Amino acid sequence: MTQSRNSTAPVPDDVPEDVAATPLLSKRQMLGYYDHLRATLAAAQASDCEGRPFAQEVAASLVIAWAREVHAEGRKLMFIGNGGSAAIASHMATDYSKNGGMRALCLNDGAMLTCLGNDYGYEQVFAKQIELFAQDGDLLIAISSSGRSPNILNAVAAARVRGCRVITLSGFSADNPLRREGDINFYLASDQYGFVELGHLTICHAILDFACGQRVPLPAAG
C-alpha cells in the first residue's frame, strides 16, 4: 500500500500505474460535491405558471395528487427529455409504472425519434408524438436542464393544445423559458448539468417514493 498524494487514504498496490500516476480525487473534493448537491436540492424552487412560489413539499404533494387523479381517470403520464434528461425520463417512466402502478411512458423510442427527426426536424420529435398520442387530461413531465431546448418547449405547447397538464423541471438561468410554462415548475439554481440532472432525478424519485408510502428517516431536528 502507498499513500495517495492529496489524501491520507491508502492506495492498493495493485492499482494500475496509469491510475496511480493520475492526480487522485481527494475525499474533501468528493464530500464537497455531495454537499453542493444537497444544498442545491435543499434550495430547489417550485412555482406555478404565474411564477408564484410553492414550498417544495406542497409542489411535490400536488404532483402526487395529480398523478393519482390522472391514473384514476384512465389517463397517462408522459416523460420527455434530451440526453441525460432522456435517461431520467426512461427511468421515471419505468418506476412510475412498475412501482407506482400508473400508466407512465417516455417518448424516447429510437426508431420514432429518428423518424420524426428526419421527417420533421429534431425540434418536433416530442411535439409530434404528443399530437399522436396525448389525450385531454394527460400529464406531461418535461425535463430540461437548460430549460431552452426547442423540442421540449414545442412539446409543452403541443400538450397545451391537447388539454394536458404540464410539470416542468429546469435549471441554469432563472429566467429560462420552460420555467414559465408548466402548471408546476421545479427549478434548480445551478448551471452544471451534473447537479441539475441529479437534482431532477432526485425530485422525481422522491415524489414517487413518497407516493408509494416509502418511509424515509427524518433529519435530526434543528
Ligand SMILES: O=C(CO)[C@@H](O)[C@H](O)[C@H](O)[C@H](O)COP(=O)(O)O
Ligand atoms: O449531460 C449532458 C451535457 O453534458 C447531456 O447529457 C445533456 O443532457 C444533453 O446535452 C442535452 O441535450 C441537454 O439538453 P437540456 O437538458 O438542456 O434540454
